[in-house]
Amino acid sequence: MNINYFEHIQAPILLFFQSIRNPILNLLFLFFTISTETPVVVIFTAIMYWCIDKKIGRRMLYALTGNIALNGAIKDYFKVERPIGKFGLESMRVETATGYSFPSGHTQTATTFWTSLAVQLKKKWVYVLAAVMAIGAGISRLYLAVHWPMDVVAGLILGFLFTILLIKIMDRSEKSGKYWEMILILVPLAIMAFVLKSSDYTKLFALMFGFTIGYILEREYVSFEVIDRKNMSNGEIIKKNGKRFLIGMLSLGVVYLGLKLVFSLFGAADGSTLDMVLDFVRYSAVVIQGVAGAPYLFKKMGI
Missing domain, CATH: 1.20.144 (Vanadium-containing Chloroperoxidase; domain 1)
Structure with missing residues (x-):
């Protein structure tokens, strides 16, 4: 323009x-x-x-x-x-x-x-x-x-x-x-990914796609809750939430860096179709981990 x-x-x-x-x-x-x-x-x-x-x-x-x-x-x-x-x-x-x-x-x-x-x-x-x-x-x-x-x-x-x-x-x-409305709104944004063929936009669209999938998975299979503050001291609340934040952020780093390392083995050139597909998968997976994967860990670890 x-x-x-x-x-x-x-x-x-x-x-x-x-x-x-x-x-x-x-x-x-x-x-x-x-x-x-x-x-x-x-x-x-x-x-x-x-x-x-x-x-x-x-x-x-x-x-x-x-x-x-x-x-x-x-x-x-x-x-x-x-x-x-x-x-x-x-x-x-x-x-x-x-x-x-x-x-x-x-x-x-x-x-x-x-x-x-x-x-x-x-x-x-x-x-x-x-x-x-x-x-x-x-x-x-x-x-x-x-x-x-x-x-x-x-x-x-x-x-x-x-x-x-x-x-x-x-x-x-x-x-x-x-969830049909949430899925439907992804359609025009997905079409834009094919029209634009932009590596940067592919990553950004992956964030919304990953959130939508993570949201559905969390609602259907995880259903975590924030820590119940009743009968807990401020120190206990801070300690538990601190663990949640630390574990959650570490899990995001593991997913991001782990997939980046694995996908580097494919030898995709920057900006190529394969590169954009791998970026889409990686960025989607990180958001899914944040929305559903990390909460699943919280439940399993009792925090």
């Missing part, structure tokens, strides 16, 4: 943010942008799902994996270039600004994360915090000059709307005990 015609309209906004940079604002907007990056989001959602509130956690995971897949599909389809290096812009934290520009992944992730949390907790202060964090993440991408304004607006809108849709789908699935 060629947006050169629109770049000169949006560039003054980025140049304005660049003109007001100072050490305090740098720290503030770096905080907003870092808070939406993969390690932070993965750790928090894992703790929520495994240790605090299973229902809230799995809706957050479903919304996140779905939005990540959608964001990747749109990026690879439109192929909008980032503003980095244009109009005299001095972009910051460019090492995390990979891939195409439209829509903003950080903004969409932040909107997804906070929307999914707010609509479930239904507390006024959470709604306010969610708005501040989502908008703050979006503005941070402009302040750092790694996205166009239209990228941020799209990320906010898509993150909010798709999150609401996915949570409604999961609500209906839990009430009916059927």
